[in-house]
Amino acid sequence: MTGDWLDEIRWTSEGLIPVIAQQADTGKVLMFAWMNRESLALTVEEGYAVYWSRSRNRLWRKGEESGHRQKVISLYLDCDEDVILLAVDQHDGIACHTGRHSCFYRKLVDGQWQAVDPVLKDPKAIYNHE
Template sequence: MTDAWLDAIRWTEDGLVPVVVQQRDSGKILMFAWMNRESLSLTVKEGYAVYWSRSRRKLWRKGEESGHRQKVIDLLLDCDEDVILLKIEQQGGIACHTGRESCFYRRLVDGQWQIAEPVLKDPETIYTKS
């Protein structure tokens, strides 16, 4: 398979595309991230999510430190060809670096952000220092 399919995507000026990540069986949105051509190509080739870290300016294999990898079940492109939806199986049940299932764990209630999801695992025990 060639990478010509990547040309159909409308990349940002920085060469990125936003990615919404959804748990396949529940439909729950777990996180938002960015991909570049290389990370999206690797995601398809390897079958596991590879993102582009804007802050670290490098490829980021989800779960490389925590073990909470994301097995890609389906990959969809939106109608404007500028957003990717990944339907995944989240290994370990934790997608967020805070130790929660989802990065979207705060809910606006009466003008204040309230925590709506518990920490499933202490982040200090999840991540290893290099």
């Protein structure tokens, strides 16, 4: 596979592109993250989401610690060529490090953020490093 398709993307000045991960079968938005050229190429090559962690300044294979990998079903580039949409199958149905299905679990209700989605698994059980 040639890298020409990577050249069609409008990368940020930091060499990144924003990525939205969406559950393929329901359309539910799971999370937002960033990719660089290498992580996007690896995502396509491996078939599982690989992001760029700005906080860790390194590649981050989704699920590398939790086991909650994202199998990529399809990949889309928006009309402005500056946002990627990943349609994924979320392993175990948990995308968020809080143990929820989606990272977008807080809703603005009467001027306050309220959690509207349940915790499916205690994060302590997900990220047990003992």
